[in-house]
Amino acid sequence: MQKGSLYAHIESKADLLWEVARDGAAAFHRALDEVPDEGPVIERIRAALRGHLRVVADQLDLATVFTREWRYLAGERRETFLAERRRYEERFRALFREGRDLGELRSDLDDSTAALLALSAANWAYTWLRPGAPTDELADRFTSLLLDGMRGYSSR
Amino acid sequence: MQKGSLYAHIESKADLLWEVARDGAAAFHRALDEVPDEGPVIERIRAALRGHLRVVADQLDLATVFTREWRYLAGERRETFLAERRRYEERFRALFREGRDLGELRSDLDDSTAALLALSAANWAYTWLRPGAPTDELADRFTSLLLDGMRGYSSR
């Protein structure tokens, strides 16, 4: 398809970015919706990381816009998008907070730092994950390291 | 300064990118050079993370090129840069490997996953860290989480 033909489907380049950004936000939130809100928090964290990495590998274009290209959005669209992004981060943070409050994670856990560390790893994946790569195992390795750390031995 | 005036100092835009990419690689390697190669591995990991985040906060432009914009390098320059980048990652991985082999970290540690997780967090920082931010404390929070995990209690 030639570049001009694209304009039979979109209004402007900025509109296209906005559409893709919304699709990306929806994809990541949908992945989080699949995570049960009952059961062991540890399993839910694992599921959330799996879901995120799946979106990255299966819809790399969406993920790239969601994680980086969104900053070329302008004005109100940018603000609206950022609110969705913050909500996504907050949903992640809530997982860690709940795990701590329920006694499944250490009582002195800083949920902001925990979410930042987990989401940094998840977000950074868009730079090197290739489409179609198997990601569940990778997500589980991350989860295991995040939960049990590098020092001492696993309690599982 | 007008855009044209820049060409009194550089040959081309591509050359400028190449210079900055080399400066960035040098800055990150120099930060790693400051990490002692003796002493507890755990302290060296902390120092390495501190060093990386310091470069990000103090030289955000260099860090941005080192972590993302390098991919607009072409041909041989790109390959040369990527070799330096891989060497940087390998130096990180070696820290975790040594920690495992010396018994300071768990014996079943996957040093590749560990380095990937730590460097993902360190790299992602360029998207949100603002220049001049205090980073040592952040690096230490990351280090603590990575070492001891979110489950159980710290052994320190």
Next chain:
DNA sequence: CTCCCAACCGAACGATCGTTAGGCTGAGTG
């Protein structure tokens, strides 16, 4: 005082980018 030289300005060039508009094609529909 004159000259030099580094550093920047200002205008212009071709190339690329975002966008528009008109035309072609081919698979339905009546």
Next chain:
DNA sequence: CACTCAGCCTAACGATCGTTCGGTTGGGAG
């Protein structure tokens, strides 16, 4: 069969980008 319509191509427009080049400025050095 004529007609529609979605989907693509092609050529062109103004704007921006990377780059060049001659000119201007403001300090030193002789």
